[in-house]
Amino acid sequence: LPLLLLSVLSPCRYRAFTFGLTFLLYTSFHLSRKPISIVKVTHTDTDVSYREFTVLHWQLPNLHTETDCSWKPFDKSNYKQLLGAMDYSFLCAYAVGMYLSGIIGERLPIRLYLTFGMLMSGLFTCLFGLGRIYNIHNLSFYIFVQVANGLVQTTGWPSVVTCIGNWFGKGRRGLIMGIWNSHTSVGNILGSLIAGYWVSSNWGLSFIVPGLVIAAMGVVCFLFLIEREYCSVTGCRKIGRDFLPICVINPWSPCQNWDTELLLPVQQVVVVKSELEPSAISFMGALRIPGVIEFSLCLLFAKLVSYTFLFWLPLYITKAAHLDAKKAGELSTLFDVGGIVGGILAGVISDKLGKRATTCAVMLLLAAPTVSQSLSLGLALCMLLVCGGLVNGPYALITTAVSADLGTHKSLKGNSRALSTVTAIIDGTGSVGAAIGPLLAGVLSSRGWNQVFYMLMAADFLALMLLLRLVTKELTSANVVKPRSGSTTVE
Known part of the structure; x- marks a missing residue:
């Protein structure tokens, strides 16, 4: 079906179709990750100190009053640490699995690999919600589901970045991928709204509905995704008294090293395997x-900041502004709205300047003052927009355009089969920070939210420091003068 669709659509139209399809595919990944942060918080009986902002609105109507709201095994005074451990179990499994995922993804068809991951992710997301329906109170069950879901979700990012990198060249890559990468924020926003709709009535549906969405998108992936722009030739050949268009497609290699041994009538495809197919790159x-x-370690701290906001921002808004879980979830989307603008802005600036590391460094420097606790709620909401843009801008640029640039680096000598592995290494290292951040937030928040914001500011500065060597190299190379044919040019 994908090859039939490709034979009908022009390469330009199918490129646009692939852009939209991969956008929706990864939107569904983030849509399925967001509910846990929304369902964490709700108002409870203020007379019960340790339940002032307890977890997940998981009520047992026959055992508790309307204001005494809890759900075993999270009805403890250390519920923040338990929730942090749940976040950590997902993100730690995601980080470990990501290093393996890129290597596996280079050696399997992306369409099948991604479809499998989405179907399994839908299954485990639904299982978490079924814990509410079947009154499961075993901590091991929820930890197992989080770990399993973290592992299968690693199929997503290397696959979609490899696919989009294969279809789009280096021209305006920052802008294209900046717009495309907004799927992260769009998924977070949709996940917040969907989870918030059911959080006060039946929180199980806050997980089951996103789980069904990502599973359905997995079926769409299987039916329509083509991982790269295939080499094709169109022309006319006389069949009897008629001239019919013909098409030859090589699905193993991008438009090079292909043969045209057979020419058939329209909408028939000749698959010709390349004998010069490059081997996948090793981890080392x-x-x-x-x-x-450098970019991997920078992303570790940048993603630590981003994912701490992702998992703990609704709880902070609830605590600081005394709002219900639904309203807090809606307000937390401001951070993701800012992230959309920041990702696009980072891509445009880096394309214009041709300096990816410098663009990231400047945005991280500007982000540091915004990662702070504001006294006024109105000011805090404005800062959320700015902070979202400045924090997620470098995060988006590194995980998309930078990963694609490095995966097609000139040192690879044309080997395009490194993109998935490079993407997985960068995002896998970043995911280590994503695992550490929410866990530390769970521990530090018990001592006051100021401690959490100090941690975020320190992480932001460390991300900046790790890019200084690359920034220096970019700035000095712009002033290097090389003689050429008796003249000088500035590079």
């Missing part, structure tokens, strides 16, 4: 690509 080979280590 990917690490040796210049810039991979």
